Amino acid sequence: MDEVLTATLQQTVVEHLNYLDVLVADGDTPSKAALAETEVARLTAAWRRLLDQHAPDSRGRCARCSPRWRHNECTVWETAHQQLIGDDAPSGPDRAGRHRLRPVAPARQLTGG
Template sequence: MNESIFGHMEASLQDYLSTLSTRVVAGGDHTAAELARAELPRVVAALQALLDEHHPDEQGRCPTCRTRLFTRAPAPCRAYLTANLCLLMTEDTDTRQYR
């Protein structure tokens, strides 16, 4: 049953993100501004909650990503690494695209 619940959650999230992206790109400036005001705070809050859950310890390691009791957690963890790569490392490419 957990797989079906996860599958439903995953499909719902993918649909939400896809719909949001499509509406922002296909809509006009007014639509994009309305969506940004309404949805951007929710997306930022979701990402912040995820990063808060993966906050590194004193050694810079993620206790959430540790898979076994006596193993070392990855540093940086995949949640922070992915967020950094997607949001900050592609920043130059994204800003050139909209000029």
């Protein structure tokens, strides 16, 4: 993808996430109910697709992120756990797999907004 298209896609996604944040924070009850009916299914489908794309191989490595790199830098599964379950994901050298734990900034912080 070219840089302009990539930047446009990123901006559009971040703006949509920001819009959802506003609806959740400031929306009335009917708006929140409508949001749950439409967006929750879309978000869970998106998470599942992303997790499928970053499924670890038999050695615990992300085939999508690390086929050419010496160290696996994929944090998708840990990010999913942190955001969907909580911040108590296991970390350290004794944990299975080679995904490293790093804090993840919310989308609205990525654009400075």
